[in-house]
Amino acid sequence: MIKPREKAPELEVQLVNGTTWKLSEQSPENFTLVLFYRGKHCPVCKSQLEDLQKKLDKFTERGVNVIAISTDTEEVAKATHEAWDIADIPLGYGISIEDARKWGLFISEGIKQEPKHFAEPGLFLVTPEQIVYWVSIQSMPFGRPSFNDVLGGIDYILKADYPARGEA
Template sequence: MLKPRQKTPDLAINLVNGTEWKLSKQNPEAFTLLIVYRGLHCPVCKKYLEELQPKLSKFHDLGVNVIAVSSDTEAKAKETYEEWDIADVPLGYEFPIEEAREWGLFISKGIKDEPDTFIEPGLFIIRPNQELYCASIQTMPFARPGLDDVIGAIKFVLNKDYPARGEA
């Protein structure tokens, strides 16, 4: 199980803009915010990422790099990017299920119009040295941390130099 103050696995993922994003190559001033979403099939994910879009500048102002990833195929991720109002959200695809398990994420078997298997949501705040600061991991699309709450928490952490917790 991945714990705070531990180095996270590296993550290399393709983005819908044709570039590759690699966690170990990130150099944020404060943190990287990795948001894992279920995929195109998820209306709750659509709402969450569309709420993220206008808040990106607040994260950037705090020195936080943001990325959203799923296990969706390239075609589905590009459809997500085109259909959802997320023009400035870096969107990654084909996050391997096996790697998601290394991050402690939950995997679901699809029902109805869902993919055969997919990754349930997670949110990770990662220090520039790739050390996990905190994580929120869900077993279904509900109960995600509010983005305004995350922004407020990051402000607090940076102002108070608050240490990562949960490592014991």
């Protein structure tokens, strides 16, 4: 299980814009927000990512880089990027189930129109040194933290120099 104050697993993903994104190459002022979402099949993910798009400037203002990642294929991820209102969110795809497990994500077996296996949601704040600061992992599509709560938390963290918690 991944814990706060530990080095984040290396993360390298392809983006729908044809580039490669690496966590180790990120140099945000304060944090990188790594958001794992279930995939195009998930209407809750669509709502979450479209809300993130609306609040992207608020994260940028706080020195937070953002990326959203799924286990979807390139074709599905590109269709997601076109169909959803998420034009400015770097969208990564093709993370392996093995790599998703390194982040402590729950893995589900698909039902109905879902992929055979996919990662359930996870939200991570990672420091510029690739140290895990904040972890929120779900085993279901429901109950994700609101971005307003996350933004409020970041404000408090930065104002109070609040340490990462959950490390013991």
